[in-house]
Amino acid sequence: MTTPPILELRGVSKNFGNTLALHNINLEIANGEFLTLLGPSGCGKTTILRILSGFEAPTRGAVFLNGQEITSSPPELRQVNTVFQSYALFPHMSVWDNVAFGLRMQKRPKVEINQRVAEILRRVHLAEYGDRMPRQLSGGQQQRVAIARAIINNPLVLLLDEPFSALDLKLRKQMQFEIKHLQRQIGITFVFVTHDQEEAFAMSDRVVVMNEGTVIQVGSPQEIYEEPESLFVARFVGEINVLEGDIRAARPGGTYQAEVEGVPFILHSRREFAEGETVKVLLRPEDLKVYLEQEKAQQPPFFLGTINETVYKGATVDILRTLDNGKKLQAAEFFNEDDADITYRPGDRVSVTWVEGWEVVLNAEGE
Ligand SMILES: Nc1ncnc2c1ncn2[C@@H]1O[C@H](COP(=O)(O)OP(=O)(O)O)[C@@H](O)[C@H]1O
Ligand SMILES: [Mg+2]
Known part of the structure; x- marks a missing residue:
């Protein structure tokens, strides 16, 4: 990697009682990259995201954001945001209010809030939807509101944990395309989690294949598909x-x-x-x-x-x-x-x- 990584996990392990959820994870994520953690249920994907966001502390190892160690920084002091599967929008607030919520909590000046919300809604192609309530939006539009809300504070990294798993196949494909496109436009590093290899391949610059708390292979979708380093990877990403x-x-x-x-x-x-x-x-x-x-x-x-x-x-x-x-x-x-x-x-x-x-x-x- 030529530029220093925006995110780095160094020797990260995580125990939950007797469960070894992560074992010695070493991973560097480049600035602007779309990186996907791919692996079967229970392999430790969500645990990695929770360690990156600060909701969980590693048992061993260290986490760096933009060159600074953040291993024990609380979530609110990290320039990392998460988009959850459920979107977690406030149902009784308009799109505009949902997106403005975080800036209002920080007591930013009203002029600045108005300007930034308008700008972010334009970026996610929802400029005309500020007055709508979440229930008046399609699933895809709700997802974009959730992303707008997560990126309005200019995080360095956006974490997305299986954000499409509740959607039907057609909408899922459409959202994959939209999110990928949006990530390209805004240039923020995305760390995406899925157990679906097709989704991982369709969206990512690089894919991290995991199993039982370890990283098995890291590479571009093409490398992972054409040059699997183990039978596990070969089988997980297609017919063989x-x-x-x-x-x-x-x-x-x-x-x-x-x-x-x-x-x-x-x-x-x-x-x-x-x-x-x-x-x-x-x-x-x-x-x-x-x-x-x-x-x-x-x-x-x-x-x-x-x-x-x-x-x-x-x-x-x-x-x-x-x-x-x-x-x-x-x-x-x-x-x-x-x-x-x-x-x-x-x-x-x-x-x-x-x-x-x-x-x-x-x-x-x-x-
Ligand atoms: N809070 C917790 N307490 C105990 N075990 C946990 C906890 N969170 C996760 N685990 C265990 O850690 C392992 C990895 O979980 P997780 O990161 O959620 O996997 P994934 O997201 O890949 O499905 C699993 O065996 C899971 O049961
Ligand atoms: Mg999970």
């Missing part, structure tokens, strides 16, 4: 085929001669493997290439198998097939005009290979 392999010999340029499900293949990996080592070869459904036996004379290497089932998904068709050794695979075929006349039917004999270099090779433990 796992093939068994044996390393036969290392070759120059990060390639290995190997047997995968008994068929000789060349594997590409930046990792080091020993001759004779057992490995897992991970392939996304869209990495696989499938040919009807009569369709193309394929160059080896490939597997032979039989189509079990096809599942129509709109843009793609999932093809479930069984290799001759019994292994089941899932492939996604995009509709392709050139291939429009090719349909796969249960029982069809096929050969299967993958786009060279798209495999992820992990050790026998899937790490």
Whole structure:
């Protein structure tokens, strides 16, 4: 990171009695970044946000905001605000009053309050809605009021804890787009929490994958999806085929001669493997290439198998097939005009290979 981080967690652990909620978390968040904590329920996401906002103190470790240690500063002295899932708007107050509330509590001059509320409502595209009551707004508009209220004090960081989990899919997608757009406009660092990988990928500059109180992998959505560092990450962020392999010999340029499900293949990996080592070869459904036996004379290497089932998904068709050794695979075929006349039917004999270099090779433990 070239500029100093706006937020930093250094060796942060958190115990609740005998529960180790967080274990040695080290994380740097860049200024202006949209960072998402992604992981299954109970992995410690909310606990991290509560430690950042000051509602919870770490058992060990330190937190820095803009270079200053804030580990034991109270929430009101941190330039960090939180948007909650429920929005927590005051139902009996207008949009304007909801947004002005914090500045009035601070007894800011009236002229300043009017000017800042007008400015922030304009920024969240609610300039015309100041007189409305929360119940007269759509879910998305209420969310924007909650954000306006949270950013009017110019926080350095905005924390959002699963803010869309109560919304239906369509509104959720729309809000993802709006929040992302808003974050780009206002340039404030967002730390977002979700257990939904699609949501994390759609919104974030970087994603932090967590499990059981630890950080498993940090990277851009593309890195996390295409280069998962463990089977846990690969499975958590999408469908994955796992093939068994044996390393036969290392070759120059990060390639290995190997047997995968008994068929000789060349594997590409930046990792080091020993001759004779057992490995897992991970392939996304869209990495696989499938040919009807009569369709193309394929160059080896490939597997032979039989189509079990096809599942129509709109843009793609999932093809479930069984290799001759019994292994089941899932492939996604995009509709392709050139291939429009090719349909796969249960029982069809096929050969299967993958786009060279798209495999992820992990050790026998899937790490
Ligand atoms: N106040 C608390 N007291 C006891 N245990 C807690 C408390 N808050 C969280 N935990 C536990 O810490 C772990 C992490 O919780 P949390 O951060 O809420 O996970 P997430 O937000 O990822 O679902 C869970 O095992 C949870 O039960
Ligand atoms: Mg939570």
